[in-house]
Amino acid sequence: MKVTTEKLAKNKVQLTIEIAEEKFEESLQRAYRIVIKKINIPGFRKGKAPRKILEQMYGREILLEEALQDAVPKAYQEAVEEAKAEYTVVSNPEYEMVQTDKGQPFIFKASFEIKPEVQLGQYKELEIDKLPTEIKEEDIDAEINKMQQRYAKLTVVEEVEAIEGDTVTIDFVGKIDDEAFEGGTGEDYPLELGSHTFIPGFEEQLVGVKSGEIKEVSVTFPAEYQAENLAGQEAIFTVTVREIKRKELAPLDDEFAKDVSEFATLQELREDIANKLKEAAEKKAEYELRTAAVQKAAENAEVEIPAVMIENRVNQMINDFAYRLAQQGISFEKYLASTNTQIEDLEKYYQKDAETLVKADLVLEEIAKAEGIKATEEDVAKEIKKVAEHYKQEPEKLREVLEKEGRISSLEFGIMLDKAVDFIIEQAKVK
Amino acid sequence: MRNPHEVLLKPLVTEKATDLLESNKYIFKVDRNANKIEIKHAIESIFKVDVTDVKTMNVRGKYKRQGRFAGYAPDWKKAIVTIKSGQRLPIFEE
Numbered sequence: 001m002k003v004t005t006e007k008l009a010k011n012k013v014q015l016t017i018e019i020a021e022e023k024f025e026e027s028l029q030r031a032y033r034i035v036i037k038k039i040n041i042p043g044f045r046k047g048k049a050p051r052k053i054l055e056q057m058y059g060r061e062i063l064l065e066e067a068l069q070d071a072v073p074k075a076y077q078e079a080v081e082e083a084k085a086e087y088t089v090v091s092n093p094e095y096e097m098v099q100t101d102k103g104q105p106f107i108f109k110a111s112f113e114i115k116p117e118v119q120l121g122q123y124k125e126l127e128i129d130k131l132p133t134e135i136k137e138e139d140i141d142a143e144i145n146k147m148q149q150r151y152a153k154l155t156v157v158e159e160v161e162a163i164e165g166d167t168v169t170i171d172f173v174g175k176i177d178d179e180a181f182e183g184g185t186g187e188d189y190p191l192e193l194g195s196h197t198f199i200p201g202f203e204e205q206l207v208g209v210k211s212g213e214i215k216e217v218s219v220t221f222p223a224e225y226q227a228e229n230l231a232g233q234e235a236i237f238t239v240t241v242r243e244i245k246r247k248e249l250a251p252l253d254d255e256f257a258k259d260v261s262e263f264a265t266l267q268e269l270r271e272d273i274a275n276k277l278k279e280a281a282e283k284k285a286e287y288e289l290r291t292a293a294v295q296k297a298a299e300n301a302e303v304e305i306p307a308v309m310i311e312n313r314v315n316q317m318i319n320d321f322a323y324r325l326a327q328q329g330i331s332f333e334k335y336l337a338s339t340n341t342q343i344e345d346l347e348k349y350y351q352k353d354a355e356t357l358v359k360a361d362l363v364l365e366e367i368a369k370a371e372g373i374k375a376t377e378e379d380v381a382k383e384i385k386k387v388a389e390h391y392k393q394e395p396e397k398l399r400e401v402l403e404k405e406g407r408i409s410s411l412e413f414g415i416m417l418d419k420a421v422d423f424i425i426e427q428a429k430v431k
Numbered sequence: 432m433r434n435p436h437e438v439l440l441k442p443l444v445t446e447k448a449t450d451l452l453e454s455n456k457y458i459f460k461v462d463r464n465a466n467k468i469e470i471k472h473a474i475e476s477i478f479k480v481d482v483t484d485v486k487t488m489n490v491r492g493k494y495k496r497q498g499r500f501a502g503y504a505p506d507w508k509k510a511i512v513t514i515k516s517g518q519r520l521p522i523f524e525e
Binding site: 043044045048049050053 | 443444445449
């Protein structure tokens, strides 16, 4: 096998592969074995006709087609495998047959895109801001307040005017131009004022009503209302207030803490909230820090990303998305139909993200290479253990599965990238 | 003598015929009225080879049916011709 490499463009390579005639003859012979089984030739049982007779009747082309399917990808794989050190293929090859005639060596061309070269910029001593992780007293207060709201008791109040936050039970009849419309009436409907469940203006006008009162509320439907026949229309609702319930917040004391949590005192509850908030903030800060680190390093580097890589990434993202939908029991087609989106829209939507991610990966890989960062056996074992715990599996079993599916290398790759991020952060000036 | 092309109708290309090539034998469909002598002369004059042996047999036509029409395919004569070893007919050559 003779291979000539030719660089078509920056990230495009064309191989001209020449296979000796005798070698190609083997492929033809294999092809004959396959083809002959499918073809009926009078005078012969299926699969028994000699090759000569087959070629006389159908021509050499019938064998060629089959032989190429076998020989071309094989030769291509071999050629690429040999050149592994020089480049990594990222796209499917495009083949072009050059010489298939009998008695001549077989020649074909394969062109494909390769992983681009990365010009690393500065990636050490980057200046990265870290989000503050201190928890302020106000944050805890807000959290407690939310709990208070959630556990508030509703009590019926009489002879008072409704204020925002109250829940009023109402009957209502809505009319447009003196005519009732669909969905415009309701009975015994509990509505929390200020919850913005109804169209804007409705709840506000009910502030100040008393129980038993009948009030006319006139509102205009927003121009972008989901029911098109109502959008932009003016409507008058006749509202009968049946009952007003007011939220009664429990006093903040140890009693409250006992009711809403497993803690005995308010102090303990506050501490717990503080810890949780802190943890969340740290997680977020860590995540942001890593993202920022990668982004900075990627910004400083220069890569000319082949379009296929981005396309592949976009497709992968869409597949992931479809998978997530499927887990929620929504089929992808249905989702597209109901949100009125085309798959092209999604592609466009993911395009930018995909580009950033691909670039980030390429840059990280290059950094790992430059710094000699590799995933060690320990790292792999640790990662497998972590994943196994997550899925409640035995690590050894999981490892077996991964090995069988050949996913260990991609796991290693992921760890390597992660370690590259660690490296950037280690070297960075974190503020 | 009869025209040799009227004697030899066509070579038979079948599995069996292919196997017989090994022993230098060729199978032909021949005219029903031809005899071994005529077949020998026909082969020798067309292919310029030496015939060492000719065996013939009559093949009865098969019962055929096409829809509601039934009948027999024509009877025919088959000849197995042996050529002097070392010589060949160019039938299966390219």
